Amino acid sequence: MSLHIIKLCVGVETVEDLEAYVAERLELARRSGQAAEQSHVTRMTPRRTAEVLDGGSLYWVIKGQVQLRQPILRLDEFVDAEGIDRCRIVLDPVFIRTRWQPRRPFQGWRYLKPEDAPPDIAAEDDWSTTMPPQLQRELADLGLL
Structure with a gap:
């Protein structure tokens, strides 16, 4: 049975910001x-x-x-330059x-159990690209999304 992980995405305002950041980092890695x-x-x-x-x-x-x-995709354990154990969560x-x-x-x-995870939005139902983020947030806070 699978098990998920949940994490705050600090410093990111929107999904598009995260997508752009990741694309930029991947391109930098490719070029180097x-x-x-x-x-x-x-x-x-x-x-x-x-489980993860x-x-x-x-x-x-x-x-x-x-x-x-x-x-x-995988979890890579390593020791950083200061000698501290770390884990690299490699993502698709x-x-x-x-x-x-x-x-x-x-x-x-x-950890996030599968039954507590929010469902995926199907591409054909992706209203998130047309609805303003503030309205989405208010509807979600009210339990309507």
Whole structure:
């Protein structure tokens, strides 16, 4: 059974901002001859690795709302330059929009059970490209999205 991870996307205002940032980073990596992989580095390595790698995704909280997810490809443990253990969460650079789900701020990352994860939005139902973000946020806060 898969298990997901949820994380705040700090410093990002919109899904489009995150998409542009990732595209820029991947292009920089390609130009410099490095592996073009998207990853996010955390301090703690998930202990439930097998469950996370069994179809788990990283759900991003943007401006207080879960708005999208990215499938997790692998978890790479390493030691940084200061000798601190870290975990690189390698992500598929595919952005799957989800129904908005409000989340309070938290530190680090948390596990997210599949039954608690917001459902994906089908491409044909993707109203998020036409509805203003503020209206989406208000509707989600009211539980109407």
